[in-house]
Amino acid sequence: MTYDLYWVSVLGYIVITLIILIRERKYTHHAEKAGRVFMPLVCLSLVFYVVDFFWGMCLVDAIRSDAVYFVLSALLHVLAVVTTLSWLCYVLRYMNCPRRCRYVIQFVSAAQLLSELAFVIANFFSPVMFRIVDGEYVRCKYALVTSFNVYSVFAVVLLGTLFAMMRKGICANGYTRYWAVLFSSLIPLLLGIMQVEYFASPFFSMGFMLSVLILYVFVVTAAREKLYQSKTKFLQNMSHEIRTSLNMVYGFAQLLGMPEGSWTDEEREKYNSYINDNYRMLDLLLNDLIEYTQTNRKTFDVSYEPVDVAKICDSTLQSLQFAQSKSKQVHLQNELPDGFTINSDARRIQQILTHLLFYAVQFASSDELLLSAKLNAGALELAVVDPNNSMSGMKELPVYVKDTLNDTDVDDLGVRIELCRRMACLLGGCIYIDTQSKDGVRIVLQIQNIL
Incomplete structure (x- = not known):
């Protein structure tokens, strides 16, 4: 990919992320777990793509300032690790990773982020990762630290998913979940190998965007569809209770409508009590249905x-x-x-x-x-x-x-x-x-x- 197409490609990623962000905003105030947890990942991805876009503008000399180029490069190194770790947190939650294992992985990830920050700060005083020479980005001795911190995350998730798939079995329920995580970690990893060789091409941004899209389609959208189906199923399964109470009210109302003298005062009072009890039951059931279908309590x-x-x-x-x-x-x-x-x-x-x-x-x-x-x-x-x-x-x-x-x-x-x-x-x-x-x-x- 030529330098001239760099900023065009990243601009496309920004547009796609904005579309997802605008679509997901209406779900932020709802109790839909999948959408709410996905929002931080989308927001961080958007920030990363914006910085990557301006970095590409510096790359093609649309922005001619070594100082701006240097700061954007530093931000890009840090944001690459931050967005990857945000992706990792989301995947761990999506896969229902055991708490102890999740804590260990997150601890190691935090150490990676701290090491990245340390190298970037040190780079301001001495070029250990990169330097800007006459408007050109030049990699230094520890330039691959960021690549290691980023792609090791995808590699660990890929290997962990493969292990889980072999342990669970090919025909196990919920196998789509594993395939979604498998491809969302494999694609950035493969494109990241090309990024190491051709650092001035947006292969990492492309891979990360494809990963986010896979998770969006197979996790967020699928989870929302399943939630809507479950609400419908819940309504169908509660309908027999409503029907029973309605039949009760209707049946005893018919009995009370019979000619005078058909029932004693004690029997009429008893029937009225049954009607009242079932009316209160109907009120309770309808409240449950309204609350559940609207808020997913x-x-x-x-x-x-x-x-x-x-x-x-x-x-x-x-x-x-x-x-x-x-x-x-x-x-x-x-x-x-x-x-x-x-x-x-x-x-x-x-x-x-x-x-x-x-x-x-x-x-x-x-x-x-x-x-x-x-x-x-x-x-x-x-x-x-x-x-x-x-x-x-x-x-x-x-x-x-x-x-x-x-x-x-x-x-x-x-x-x-x-x-x-x-x-x-x-x-x-x-x-x-x-x-x-x-x-x-x-x-x-x-x-x-x-x-």
């Missing part, structure tokens, strides 16, 4: 108040009868003292029980299930019981990772179970399967510290 609100546990269990079963299979019958087995209450969130408890009942109905082959409520060693246990042991082959609930709600590969049932786990944790409890009980297989919601 990973938690749920909990409001504590006195809760009549038996009433919640009865309301849950009444709601279920409008949505469950007609071949399944679920009965309440209440072993709690009369008027027993706890300080918790009634709507969250009902939400968890609804999920667990749907889970049990799908797995159980028996026609009859029980919803048991009792105290055990100072803890409240609400359990869906299969007295006929038709779920005996199920040893434990599916185990999912912390990002289950954002994983488009997890099935509908998996999302619902993960919702139950998170809500139970917020209530100070847990969910587990008890296969050793004499009563049969039990899917248990246990809430501690209720007294």
Whole structure:
């Protein structure tokens, strides 16, 4: 590449980086991790390309000042290392590198940056890296220090990625992630070899731009697309709860609309209570959906108040009868003292029980299930019981990772179970399967510290 094309090429990199930066600005105020973490890398890349552009102008004598040429050369050496280390930090975070390994790599990288700064500062007093002679850039004894600091980073990431790929296996899930990092480190490394030989050509800038573009396409854009898909999936998986509550409200509203005398005052009051409870449940679900789809929150609100546990269990079963299979019958087995209450969130408890009942109905082959409520060693246990042991082959609930709600590969049932786990944790409890009980297989919601 001739000197005359140097500044033209780098100007093109500046334009591409500006387009990415302008596009990503609208995501900086959102909770989208991929875009927010990517922004510092893009900003540093833009600064590097601007300095590289003016350095190219000095190279072709468009700017004729040895002092400016010298300062720009010093900045270019430092920024080459800084942008590379910024790229490294982003890749380590993207690859979920173990914390201990990440700290070691970052410590070594910090040492490289300090050594680069030391050489550049020393170069102001004695030309050890470069000097400017009559408007020309001349390399000195330690000119390749910057190349070593930069390309050793790409080499380490390349070798680490290859090792991880061989260890994980060709057919492992998430293999695209490794290919993205592999090529984003290989391309700058190959072009960097040419940069060492032809220092007055923008091969490093070209390689780094291609690396950033690869990460942008395969990491940021792909992560955002996956996030949008997960929000849609989350909405679809929550819709059955909304439908259940709507059916409940509609069904009892129809009952209340029957002619006068069809129901006693006590029954009407009970139906009104069911309608009110399900309206509050609908309000809770819609708030969850709005908050999650707009801000991608990973938690749920909990409001504590006195809760009549038996009433919640009865309301849950009444709601279920409008949505469950007609071949399944679920009965309440209440072993709690009369008027027993706890300080918790009634709507969250009902939400968890609804999920667990749907889970049990799908797995159980028996026609009859029980919803048991009792105290055990100072803890409240609400359990869906299969007295006929038709779920005996199920040893434990599916185990999912912390990002289950954002994983488009997890099935509908998996999302619902993960919702139950998170809500139970917020209530100070847990969910587990008890296969050793004499009563049969039990899917248990246990809430501690209720007294």
